[in-house]
Amino acid sequence: xxxxxxxxxxxxxxxxxxxxxxxxxxxxxxxxxxxxxxxxxxxxxxxxxxxxxxxxxxxxxxxxxxxxxxxxxxxxxxxxxxxxxxxxxxxxxxxxxxxxxxxxxxxxxxxxxxxxxxxxxxxxxxxxxxxxxxxxxxxxxxxxxxxxxxxxxxxxxxxxxxxxxxxxxxxxxxxxxxxxxxxxxxxxxxxxxxxxxxxxxxxxxxxxxxxxxxxxxxxxxxxxxxxxxxxxxxxxxxxxxxxxxxxxxxxxxxxxxxxxxxxxxxxxxxxxxxxxxxxxxxxxxxxxxxxxxxxxxxxxxxxxxxxxxxxxxxxxxxxxxxxxxxxxxxxxxxxxxxxxxxxxxxxxxxxxxxxxxxxxxxxx
Amino acid sequence: xxxxxxxxxxxxxxxxxxxxxxxxxxxxxxxxxxxxxxxxxxxxxxxxxxxxxxxxxxxxxxxxxxxxxxxxxxxxxxxxxxxxxxxxxxxxxxxxxxxxxxxxxxxxxxxxxxxxxxxxxxxxxxxxxxxxxxxxxxxxxxxxxxxxxxxxxxxxxxxxxxxxxxxxxxxxxxxxxxxxxxxxxxxxxxxxxxxxxxxxxxxxxxxxxxxxxxxxxxxxxxxxxxxxxxxxxxxxxxxxxxxxxxxxxxxxxxxxxxxxxxxxxxxxxxxxxxxxxxxxxxxxxxxxxxxxxxxxxxxxxxxxxxxxxxxxxxxxxxxxxxxxxxxxxxxxxxxxxxxxxxxxxxxxxxxxxxxxxxxxxxxx
Numbered sequence: 001x002x003x004x005x006x007x008x009x010x011x012x013x014x015x016x017x018x019x020x021x022x023x024x025x026x027x028x029x030x031x032x033x034x035x036x037x038x039x040x041x042x043x044x045x046x047x048x049x050x051x052x053x054x055x056x057x058x059x060x061x062x063x064x065x066x067x068x069x070x071x072x073x074x075x076x077x078x079x080x081x082x083x084x085x086x087x088x089x090x091x092x093x094x095x096x097x098x099x100x101x102x103x104x105x106x107x108x109x110x111x112x113x114x115x116x117x118x119x120x121x122x123x124x125x126x127x128x129x130x131x132x133x134x135x136x137x138x139x140x141x142x143x144x145x146x147x148x149x150x151x152x153x154x155x156x157x158x159x160x161x162x163x164x165x166x167x168x169x170x171x172x173x174x175x176x177x178x179x180x181x182x183x184x185x186x187x188x189x190x191x192x193x194x195x196x197x198x199x200x201x202x203x204x205x206x207x208x209x210x211x212x213x214x215x216x217x218x219x220x221x222x223x224x225x226x227x228x229x230x231x232x233x234x235x236x237x238x239x240x241x242x243x244x245x246x247x248x249x250x251x252x253x254x255x256x257x258x259x260x261x262x263x264x265x266x267x268x269x270x271x272x273x274x275x276x277x278x279x280x281x282x283x284x285x286x287x288x289x290x291x292x293x294x295x296x297x298x299x300x301x302x303x304x305x306x307x308x309x310x311x312x313x314x315x316x317x318x319x320x321x322x323x324x325x326x327x328x329x330x331x332x333x334x335x336x337x338x339x340x341x342x343x344x345x346x347x348x349x350x351x352x353x354x355x356x357x358x359x360x361x362x363x364x
Numbered sequence: 365x366x367x368x369x370x371x372x373x374x375x376x377x378x379x380x381x382x383x384x385x386x387x388x389x390x391x392x393x394x395x396x397x398x399x400x401x402x403x404x405x406x407x408x409x410x411x412x413x414x415x416x417x418x419x420x421x422x423x424x425x426x427x428x429x430x431x432x433x434x435x436x437x438x439x440x441x442x443x444x445x446x447x448x449x450x451x452x453x454x455x456x457x458x459x460x461x462x463x464x465x466x467x468x469x470x471x472x473x474x475x476x477x478x479x480x481x482x483x484x485x486x487x488x489x490x491x492x493x494x495x496x497x498x499x500x501x502x503x504x505x506x507x508x509x510x511x512x513x514x515x516x517x518x519x520x521x522x523x524x525x526x527x528x529x530x531x532x533x534x535x536x537x538x539x540x541x542x543x544x545x546x547x548x549x550x551x552x553x554x555x556x557x558x559x560x561x562x563x564x565x566x567x568x569x570x571x572x573x574x575x576x577x578x579x580x581x582x583x584x585x586x587x588x589x590x591x592x593x594x595x596x597x598x599x600x601x602x603x604x605x606x607x608x609x610x611x612x613x614x615x616x617x618x619x620x621x622x623x624x625x626x627x628x629x630x631x632x633x634x635x636x637x638x639x640x641x642x643x644x645x646x647x648x649x650x651x652x653x654x655x656x657x658x659x660x661x662x663x664x665x666x667x668x669x670x671x672x673x674x675x676x677x678x679x680x681x682x683x684x685x686x687x688x689x690x691x692x693x694x695x696x697x698x699x700x701x702x703x704x705x706x707x708x709x710x711x712x713x714x715x716x717x718x719x720x721x722x723x724x725x726x727x728x
Binding site for chain 2: 006007011014016017022023027028030031032062064065066067070074095096099100101190196197198199216217218219220221222223237238239241242243244321
C-alpha cells in the first residue's frame with residue numbers, strides 16, 4: 001500500500017499541490033512582526049492585485065473563505081442582506097447571514113441555473129437592502145454567474161454593496177473588482193491557486209471600509225479596518241499562516257512566468273477537454289448553457305452509473321479522485337476540477353483514466 | 365547570502381520548525397469531507413485531549429488563537445466579562461471583548477506581576493460577571509499565572525465561566541482543563557507545538573456549549589456548536605488547514621515517543637538553563653519570582669545594552685533571533701524562548717552564542 005502513488009485530487013478543492021509548492025512552504029519560520037514577513041507580503045501584493053483587478057490592498061486572512069464571507073456580513077450590513085442563492089455554498093451564505101443576527105432574504109434560482117440581472121434588479125427594487133452576496137462560481141453546481149451584468153445592476157443602487165465569493169473562479173477567470181465596482185472580493189487558497197487550505201485572500205473597497213467604520217461589534221479577528229491598518233505596513237492583524245504565504249509567493253511567481261492571460265486560456269482549454277469528453281460519453285451538463293464554470297464541470301449522472309462503484313475504481317485502481325456530487329445533488333451529479341497546475345497532458349491522462357474506469361464498470 | 369544558514373528563531377513564537385515537520389506537512393492533499401481526513405483528525409484527538417487534560421473533544425480552528433479568543437466572547441457572554449490583564453495579550457483581550465460589543469471590566473496588575481486569586485475573588489464578588497478571560501502564560505511578560513488557584517476561585521461563582529489562553533504554555537506545562545473546571549482552553553500551533561502558525565486547537569466544556577446554544581448571533585465560522593457537531597464525525601465546520609494538521613499529527617507522535625511528562629521536564633530543564641545564564645550575566649527577571657514561565661524568559665535590560673545592536677549581531681553573525689521586548693516594554697526587556705523541539709545541546713549552543721555576542725558587544 002505504502003508504495004502506491006497518492007490519490008491525485010480532481011475534486012473541486014482541495015486539489016493537487018505540487019512538490020515545488022510544498023518545498024516553498026517548507027522555508028524556515030520568520031517572525032510575523034519583522035521585515036522578512038513584510039517583504040514576503042509586499043512580494044505577493046502586486047500579482048494578487050492584478051488577479052483581483054484592484055488597486056486596493058489585498059488582505060491575507062488566516063482562515064478558510066467562510067471566515068471572510070461571514071466577516072463581510074458583520075462589517076457591512078446593518079439593514080438587510082440579499083443573498084443570491086443558486087447552490088450549496090450560496091444557499092449556506094444565507095444561513096450564515098441569519099446566524100450573524102442580520103435580516104436577510106434569498107434571491108433563489110433552481111440549482112444549475114444562474115442568477116440573472118433582471119431578477120436581481122426587480123428584487124433590489126422591491127426591498128430595502130444594504131448588501132448583496134454573490135458566489136461567482138458555484139462550486140456545487142458548476143454555474144458561473146454573469147458577474148459583470150450582476151455588478152452593473154447593483155451599481156444602480158448606490159446604497160447597496162456587493163460581496164463576491166470568487167473561491168473557485170479566482171485566478172482561473174478574470175476578476176475585475178474595481179472596474180465592476182465590487183465592494184468585497186474574497187477567495188481561498190485550496191482552489192485554482194493550488195495551495196493547501198487555510199488562507200483566504202480578500203480585498204475591500206474604500207466605501208466598504210467607510211461603512212465598516214460605522215458598523216458596531218465587528219470584533220477583531222475579521223475586522224476590515226484592522227486588516228487595512230496592518231496591510232499599510234504589509235502586516236496582518238493576527239499571526240498569519242506564514243507557510244501558506246510562502247506557498248502563495250511561489251505560485252504567483254509561476255503565474256507571472258506563465259502569463260496571467262495564458263493561465264486563463266489554459267484553464268479554458270482544459271475545461272473544454274473535460275466538456276468534450278463528457279459530450280462523447282453522453283453526460284449532460286448540470287449547469288445551464290452559457291453559464292458554465294471554466295474551472296470545474298458538474299455533469300448529471302443521466303446514465304445512472306453506480307457512482308460509489310465508479311469512485312472506488314477511480315481511487316483504488318487509478319489513484320485519482322473526482323467528486324460524486326455535493327449537498328442535495330450528491331449521487332445525482334459528479335464534478336471534475338481542472339483548476340490549478342494541470343496541463344493538457346495531465347487532463348488528457350485523467351480523461352484516459354475516466355474512460356478506462358468506465359470500461360471497467362461496463363459503462364464506456 | 366543564499367548559502368548562509370537561516371536565522372533560527374528563539375523568539376516566543378513562531379519558533380523553529382523541524383525539517384521532519386515540514387516533510388509531514390508536505391503530504392498530498394486529501395478531501396476534507398472524506399475518510400482520510402477524519403482518520404487524521406481521529407489520530408490527533410487522544411494526545412490533544414491528554415495535553416489539554418480533558419475528556420471533551422478537541423476542536424481544530426483554522427485561524428490564529430485570536431480567532432478563538434474572540435469566539436469565546438461571542439459564544440459565552442451576554443452579561444459582563446472580566447478580563448484579567450497582566451501584559452500585552454491579556455490587555456488586548458479586553459479591547460477585543462469591547463469590540464465584540466460586550467460589557468467588560470479589567471482586573472489589571474502591573475506588567476510582570478501575576479493575577480492573584482484574592483484579587484480575582486474580590487472582583488468577582490463585586491460585579492455581575494458571566495465570563496473571565498485569563499492568559500495562562502503571558503507571552504509578553506513571561507509571567508505564568510497560578511492557573512489552579514485562579515480556576516478554583518472562578519468555580520466558587522457558578523454562573524461565571526473561565527476561558528484560558530494557553531497559547532505559550534500548552535504542551536510545555538500540564539493543563540488540567542476538566543480537573544480545574546475550565547470552560548474553554550485554547551492554544552496556537554506556532555508555540556511549543558513547533559508548527560507554523562494557522563491552527564488554533566481548543567476545547568469547550570459541556571456547560572459552555574449549553575450556554576452557547578442560548579447566545580444569539582454567534583455566527584458560523586467560530587460557532588462552538590458547529591465545532592461540536594462536526595467533531596463528532598472528526599470533521600470541522602469549514603475547510604481546515606490540512607497541512608498543519610498533518611504537521612500536528614507528526615509532532616504529537618514525537619511527543620508520545622518522548623513521553624508527555626518527559627516533555628514537561630525537558631521544557632523545565634531548558635528553561636532553567638536560560639535562567640542560570642541570565643543570572644550569571646546579571647540580568648534581572650521581569651516576571652515576579654514564583655510566577656515565571658517555563659517556556660520563555662523575559663529578562664530586564666537592566667544592563668542598558670544596545671538591544672538593536674545586539675539583535676543585529678545575533679542575526680547577522682550568529683543566525684539566531686531572540687526578541688527585544690513587546691508592546692510597552694519593547695527595548696526595556698528581551699525574551700528568549702525554550703519552546704518546542706529544543707534540546708540541552710541546542711539551548712547550550714544558544715547560550716554560547718549569547719555569550720559570544722555579548723563579548724562582541726563588549727558586554728560579557
